[in-house]
Amino acid sequence: MNHLISIEDLERSDIERIVSQAERFAEVSDREIKTLPTLRGRMVLNLFYESSTRTRSSFELAAKRLSADVVNFAASGSSVEKGESLKDTVLTLSAHKPDAIVLRTPWAGAAELVSRWCSAAIVNAGDGKHEHPTQALLDVYTLRRRVGAIDGCSIWIVGDVTHSRVARSNVLAFQRMGAKVTVVGPPTLIPRGIEALGCDVRYTLDELDTADVVYALRMQNERMSEMWIPSIREYAAWYQINGRRLSSHQVLMHPGPVNRGVELSGEVVDSPQAVITAQVEAGVVVRMAVLFELLAGTRGPRTVAGPLGADAPAGLPSPEPVAAGRLA
């Protein structure tokens, strides 16, 4: 793998490899010294065009656990506000020779575009309403730890599917892992044609008890001012996952941040079915696995073939490719 742009590009075996690697990293994170030397000397650049606390800090922590250098570049307060184009920003930052760029933008396809402009490995940390592949990978990881195999699971993704990159990546990822996915929400927030991804579409929570996993999406207040729904109150009445609707056999997931009282009631957030904090925890190890996959895994030749490698002074040993076994 050269980049992680979208789940659509991944085979089941790719997902399983990354998730398994994350499981090995998880063993390390319980040790007293949590840092591994794996990516020492590598630079990871976080380039964020949208505000983000958990995703950015999770990537930062993941890179640091692997001993990579991390540079954070937020669009606000930077040259971007002076009108610099995405391309020029990327070319400028590329001059610092990052090995990986973690990119979040409000624009679909931006990660793919940036991958053509520079030699760094690109990790898509959310491109508009398109995809958020590391979220889907950490959700697969979390769910696999909770229920074992995902094959045959019925997973309902509930809420604002139209505006959710998490929904798109997760529909694809859960299906790749053998689950049956249903998207549920108000008809105004289910995009026409979504069933072409292979999921079922529903407009009510009737028969929610047939689901093994309920994945609630964040309902943003702006959606009401944009008149996608009549009111948050009515939305909650029809689509909130609460104690009456959630059964004890079900697992509850949410990408965060939660609007308590809107898409989830307080009691289900705190219930034993909820794996929401486990998802956050998984974020670090899964992102470690992604960085490992892109920078140290099977694709060792980057250091030789890529422009980054070409710049390395002759005679220096190339950074040792770290075999997975080293962690065992």
Add this chain to the structure above:
Amino acid sequence: MNATELLIGGRQPPAELLLRDVHVLDPRAGIDTRRDLRVRGGRITEIGEPGTLEPAPNSACGSGNGVEKEGNEELIDGAGRLRLLPSFFDPHVHLRTPGQEHKEDLVTGTRAAAAGGFGAVIAMPNTDPVLDSAPLLRSLRDAAAREACIPVGFLPAITRGLAGEQLSEMAELRQEGALGFTDDGKPVYSAGMLRKALQYQRLCGGVLALHEEDPTLSRGGSMHEGAVSAALGLSGIPTIAESTMVARDAALAGYEDGRVHFQHLSCAASVDAVAAAKARGWRVSAEVCPHHLLLTEQDVRGMDTSMKMHPPLASEADRLALIEGLRTGMIDCVATDHAPHARNEKEVPFEQAPMGSTGLETAFAALYTGLVLAGILDLALLIERMTAGAELFELPTPTVAVGEIANLTLVDLDAEWVAGEHGWASRSENCCFAGRRLTGRVLMTLAAGAIAHRDRALQMVGA
């Protein structure tokens, strides 16, 4: 102002040319056979059996050799193979002048048109400032007279500033040479405003060309609404944003007995709406763009910003309905909607990119390759539809006949090329067909009696 004066530009030295043994195809004139054809002083003076017209004394043999002495006649040998067609007419291009000359101007835009075999084009008014006043039209026509290498007609705005709130001074604009009116790039969203324009049309004439889009349905969208937009997470533009407005405005035109032309139809439902209007005898016509006839939402999957245009590339069923509409004549003509944008404007994420693709230089070859060679449409029908725009705007149709001013396009139907491989005549390169292998190459274009384009390949074909 008479009809021919409404087009301006292309006044170069009149052509002196003998085209020997070319296959002349003009569906309207009923010619589809090998002929010799002579152009003298920019007019077609003789058409004869192949091999019967003798070169004038002192002729320069071959072509493009720079020997262009006065009175010399250039000789081109078609070997029975090169096709001579009436030059194409494009009722919908963006020449970006005034104000956006970094995208295109009158020189580069008309050169691009001539390179694509077009003998005349109609320019849209969504410039900066908007073409909505007589003084601006006068200065633009003056500029076109100096700079355009083929004749250009102008459609000023229906409403001032394209704002949809106040009619432009239509009668005065007509006196100054307005071919018709359009708010292209935007719909006239207020039915009441369009009705007033239709009423004013009784006073001053001029076709109203309509960009049909209901902004309450299309707002925020950057591609066709469907499976691909759902997968890519791009906001979709539903086809009803266009078709409901086509139906509404056809009814308005019918009620006022006005004359409207629907621009760039993109979906099956719009073709149906036009067919229903025509069945009622309402005075409507319609155009379709090569990209809507050849590409679909599937071509947007890679989020290449050259594939982002308005209206958006729709479904395969829509594409097939458009082809059928063009075949049956429900859609009257082909228009390119040539919409140049600078590289830096298009080299951005898909949602940020402006709408539009260039199309003048690829229109014929793309349609010939995709529809004629594929056995879907006849070449004669394609030529008819690529020249029909003139009559829709009350202009003389280019015709291959003795006594006519030479509006001719010479093409090599066997030549293969890759779109964009040698760059573009247009100042911009945002072509949705860039990189595609196309068959059929325009070798020479005569517009208003003058040679407006000559392909480098022609030097090898001559002699």
